[in-house]
Amino acid sequence: MTVFFKTIGFSIGLALVFTLVTQLLPQVEGEAPVETKVDLASLTMDDFVAMGEDLFMNKGTCTLCHKPPPIGRAPDIQSMDMVSTSSERLADERYQGESKDAADYILESMIDPSKFVVAGWGKKGSNDTVSPMPAVDKAPIQLSAMEMDAIIAYLQAKDGNEVTISLPSPEAAAEVVAAAPAAGGVAPAPAATAEEALGKYACSACHAMDSEDPLVGPGLATVGARLSETEIRQSIVDPAAVITEGFPPAMPADFAEKMTVRELEMLVQHLAEKK
Ligand code: HEC
Ligand code: HEC
Incomplete structure (x- = not known):
């Protein structure tokens, strides 16, 4: 009897370990990325708006922070x-920028976020004078002027404006390889x-x-x-733990799905050495 229960206990333990390992294991080495040039000569405004939406969700990393409460x-x-x-x-008396209209304001919010800090959202201790938002035209996010235009078009169009x-x-855009799968884009290498x-996953946007x-x-x-390698790995693959x-x-909770094993281990080693 006891032996029987011990065996069951052991199998359950093993099953648990297996589930844990599977959950912690990110996707295997990434496949080679496919690069597709967008045909910008025949680009319509609907395509451009779709590209903006995709940039907002993916390459722009906007939805890392801009998502519904809580x-x-x-x-x-x-x-x-x-x-x-x-x-x-x-019209706000705290506004310090030079924008004249919505398109200017959205662009300014992306490249110089502290020009206006939405009340309650400033960097800790700055009394809403410094924005925690990174300038998205700089590393690690590094959107081009055209990509930021696409995002503005998306933000205008989504509410019927x-x-x-x-x-x-077409000339300006000829060399651009879009990051937007919606427009026929690329899986990042x-x-x-x-x-x-660190740049690819925009870790430095938040850290x-x-x-x-x-x-x-x-x-x-x-x-x-302050953290062991194991703890650092867990912070990345299972941040809610x-x-x-x-x-x-x-x-974000989905790094484990997005990263290759090698990317994860490089990050863990790199962070573990920061003492
Ligand atoms: C690391 C977090 C973070 C990321 C990533 C981020 N933002 Fe922000 N953003 C903020 C915060 C916090 C605020 C509010 C403080 C402020 O006004 O700057 C803000 C403010 C804004 C505003 C002004 C909102 C308003 O109500 O006036 C716009 C527009 C904006 N962000 C657009 C973007 C776009 C587009 C992207 C992606 C290309 C992006 N943000 C990426 C954190 C982020
Ligand atoms: C949208 C913002 C955001 C992004 C992007 C982000 N983090 Fe975090 N990270 C946080 C927050 C907030 C915490 C603290 C809360 C928590 O523990 O989840 C945190 C906690 C951590 C910790 C634990 C730190 C400690 O001192 O306890 C590590 C390590 C870490 N992040 C690494 C990373 C790495 C590596 C990346 C990129 C692959 C990354 N983070 C991307 C917001 C972010």
Whole structure:
């Protein structure tokens, strides 16, 4: 009898371990990316808007932060009419920028986010004068002017507003390989180094890498001194397992699905060495 139960206990334990391992194991080495050039000569405004939506969800990493409460770490701009919101921002006495209309304001929010900080959303301790949003035309996100235009077109069009952005000229866009699968785009290549992986997954949009100052998440300059390799790996593949005190559960939960094993291990090694 006892032996029987012990065996069952052992099998259950084993089954649990197996499920855990499967859950923790990200997809295997990424397949070679397929590069597709978008035919911009025949691009319509609907295509451009679709490209903007895709950039918003994927390459632009906007939905890392801009998503509905309570998980959102930024105003839920997908459910806000950004054209009427822009008029309110421009009329606000705290507004410090030079924008004249909604398209200007949205662009300014992307490249110089501290020009206007939405009340309650400023960086901790800055009294709403410094935005925690990274400039999206800079590394790691690095959108081109055309990509930002596509996002503006999307934000205008999604609520039925007139799109005031012009389509890119075929010449200007000829060399662009779009990141937008909607427009026939590309699966990103596996990163070759830890630094590349930090950029590819926009970790530094939320984490300072050279200081301990909090951004959206904790600074990681000396993370290797407070977390073991195992804990760092878990923070990346299963962020909800342990929530760092004083921070919201805002870290994306799908890195394990997106990363290759090699990318994950490079990141873990790199962070574990930061002491
Ligand atoms: C790391 C988190 C983060 C990411 C990534 C991010 N944002 Fe933001 N964004 C914020 C926060 C926080 C605010 C509110 C503070 C402020 O006004 O700057 C904000 C504000 C804005 C605003 C102004 C909203 C308003 O109500 O006036 C716009 C527009 C915007 N973001 C667009 C974008 C777009 C487009 C992207 C992707 C290309 C993006 N953001 C990526 C955090 C982020
Ligand atoms: C949208 C913002 C966001 C992004 C993007 C993000 N993180 Fe985080 N991260 C957080 C937040 C918030 C916490 C603290 C809450 C928690 O523990 O989940 C955190 C916690 C962590 C921790 C634990 C830190 C500690 O001191 O306890 C590690 C390690 C970490 N992140 C690594 C990464 C890596 C590597 C990436 C990129 C692959 C990444 N993060 C991307 C927001 C983010």
